[in-house]
Amino acid sequence: MLWVGALALLCSVQSTFQTDAGLKGRITQKGLDYGRQVGMEVLKSQLQKMVIPDISGTHHVPVVGDVDYTVSGIQIQDFQLPESVVGLSPGTGIKLSISNAKILITGYWHVKVMFIRDSGSFDLSVDGLTISAVLGVTHDESGRPAVWNAGCSSNVGGLHVTFHGGASWLYNLFTGALEGPLRGQLNANLCPEVDTAIGQLEGILKTIQVSAQIDPFAEIDYSLVSAPQITDQNMDLDFKGEFYNVGHHSEPPYTPAPFSILGQSDQMLYIGVSEFFANSAGFVYFTSGALQINLTDNMIPKESPIRLNTESFGAIIPELPKRYPSMPMMLHLSALKQPMLTCQPGRLDLAASGSVAAFVILRNSTLAPVFLLQLDSTVKGQVFISEQKISGSLALNNFTVSLTHSDVGPFKVETLQTMLFWALQLVVIPEVNAKLREGFPLPTIANLRLVTPTVTVNQGHMLITTDVQY
Numbered sequence: 106m107l108w109v110g111a112l113a114l115l116c117s118v119q120s121t122f123q124t125d126a127g128l129k130g131r132i133t134q135k136g137l138d139y140g141r142q143v144g145m146e147v148l149k150s151q152l153q154k155m156v157i158p159d160i161s162g163t164h165h166v167p168v169v170g171d172v173d174y175t176v177s178g179i180q181i182q183d184f185q186l187p188e189s190v191v192g193l194s195p196g197t198g199i200k201l202s203i204s205n206a207k208i209l210i211t212g213y214w215h216v217k218v219m220f221i222r223d224s225g226s227f228d229l230s231v232d233g234l235t236i237s238a239v240l241g242v243t244h245d246e247s248g249r250p251a252v253w254n255a256g257c258s259s260n261v262g263g264l265h266v267t268f269h270g271g272a273s274w275l276y277n278l279f280t281g282a283l284e285g286p287l288r289g290q291l292n293a294n295l296c297p298e299v300d301t302a303i304g305q306l307e308g309i310l311k312t313i314q315v316s317a318q319i320d321p322f323a324e325i326d327y328s329l330v331s332a333p334q335i336t337d338q339n340m341d342l343d344f345k346g347e348f349y350n351v352g353h354h355s356e357p358p359y360t361p362a363p364f365s366i367l368g369q370s371d372q373m374l375y376i377g378v379s380e381f382f383a384n385s386a387g388f389v390y391f392t393s394g395a396l397q398i399n400l401t402d403n404m405i406p407k408e409s410p411i412r413l414n415t416e417s418f419g420a421i422i423p424e425l426p427k428r429y430p431s432m433p434m435m436l437h438l439s440a441l442k443q444p445m446l447t448c449q450p451g452r453l454d455l456a457a458s459g460s461v462a463a464f465v466i467l468r469n470s471t472l473a474p475v476f477l478l479q480l481d482s483t484v485k486g487q488v489f490i491s492e493q494k495i496s497g498s499l500a501l502n503n504f505t506v507s508l509t510h511s512d513v514g515p516f517k518v519e520t521l522q523t524m525l526f527w528a529l530q531l532v533v534i535p536e537v538n539a540k541l542r543e544g545f546p547l548p549t550i551a552n553l554r555l556v557t558p559t560v561t562v563n564q565g566h567m568l569i570t571t572d573v574q575y
């Protein structure tokens with residue numbers, strides 16, 4: 106019973122992870138309209154490659170008898186798509202309709218009637234061509250988007266043939282016979298071609314990456330956690346959006362808080378980045394031991410009057426230079442718990458706490474511990490977006506220092522606090538900022554580039570608003 110209970114608990118925890126997204130995306134009608142422009146070019150080239158088989162048949166003409174005809178070498182010369190509309194099909198996917206399309210086709214004709222044979226070429230124009238197709242959109246078990254053909258219909262309006270070469274009385278005999286089958290052939294081929302195109306798209310989607318390694322420690326999981334939610338306004342996508350340790354996946358002790366992208370639809374694309382996404386990064390770097398740094402004197406800018414040695418610290422801790430005269434020191438800073446980011450309208454705050462272990466570097470390079478401090482700080486963050494990555498910077502807000510242990514007698518921590526403030530300000534923060542500037546890549550599909558992206562901070566998440574270019 107216990108085992109079953111534990112399993113049930115595990116499954117319910119698992120399902121929480123499955124439904125709450127760390128990253129969200131929204132594609133709007135404007136985004137679809139742009140996609141239509143790109144899609145039309147693809148469709149046009151697809152239809153131009155369409156192969157129409159030769160047509161032959163017999164047509165009975167009173168008095169004259171049977172007319173045997175063959176039409177061959179049929180090629181689509183031009184395809185015009187003046188009117189096309191892309192919209193959302195709520196609950197299913199994307200609907201596409203093309204109307205009043207025109208096609209210009211050329212080919213050769215051969216006729217045999219009684220003992221007479223004749224041949225020539227022809228031009229055929231088709232107009233009033235209509236195709237309506239619905240592209241179903243969902244996700245597969247690997248978290249990739251998946252598409253299917255959720256319906257297609259086509260209709261061909263007018264069809265006009267002009268013959269060249271040969272004797273006009275002959276081809277006039279079978280013109281009527283030709284138009285019907287040609288229309289039928291065309292109609293029968295349009296939807297299968299749409300189906301082929303959808304199959305190719307599905308093939309491309311199968312190859313997209315759903316995770317990306319950032320550095321030796323971390324990778325990001327971008328997989329879809331649920332099928333896209335499609336209304337008549339927007340298509341909303343829920344991505345896992347979580348950092349993991351490379352090689353082994355362990356979950357942080359908190360889950361993403363639900364959030365949504367509300368009432369936004371003027372730009373092509375919206376990307377919601379949750380606190381959870383950022384904090385899962387903090388968790389990974391903390392648990393993999395990456396959140397630590399050793400400060401030595403050579404890392405302190407030359408201009409600084411405060412040096413990392415026993416003489417400089419002597420002003421605060423007189424016992425230090427007495428015991429270790431004129432010796433270099435090292436500070437080992439490490440996080441005590443993972444830094445936590447909070448998003449509030451217009452601001453980002455990062456709370457971090459760490460320990461500072463101070464050592465004297467002895468002549469034989471041995472480190473002699475002298476004191477241990479705890480440091481709690483709040484940091485204000487900024488976030489930037491450029492090209493296809495998100496990056497940030499930090500500025501120290503305030504911090505407090507408390508003495509945990511001293512091997513060199515009691516001393517006033519307040520004075521040390523000022524000194525450490527500068528150490529953080531001049532060395533640690535620039536180091537962290539250099540790392541943050543490198544940024545984290547955003548999910549990319551094919552050759553989509555973000556155009557004029559902006560980022561705003563809302564309660565619990567950041568919202569990236571952008572147009573895209575293919």
Ligand SMILES: *[C@@H]1O[C@H](CO)[C@@H](O)[C@H](O)[C@H]1NC(C)=O
Binds near residue numbers: 397398399437472
């Ligand atoms: C800091 O220095 C200590 C002692 O030399 C060493 O064991 C540790 O690996 C160093 N840590 C980093 C992050 O360089």
Ligand SMILES: *[C@@H]1O[C@H](CO)[C@@H](O)[C@H](O)[C@H]1NC(C)=O
Binds near residue numbers: 467469471
């Ligand atoms: C380094 O020097 C200190 C004192 O000078 C001594 O106590 C320590 O044993 C020495 N360590 C090594 C590895 O020689």
Ligand SMILES: *[C@@H]1O[C@H](CO)[C@@H](O)[C@H](O)[C@H]1NC(C)=O
Binds near residue numbers: 483
């Ligand atoms: C640090 O800043 C935060 C937020 O501005 C504030 O709540 C906190 O009291 C400050 N701490 C100190 C020690 O000034």
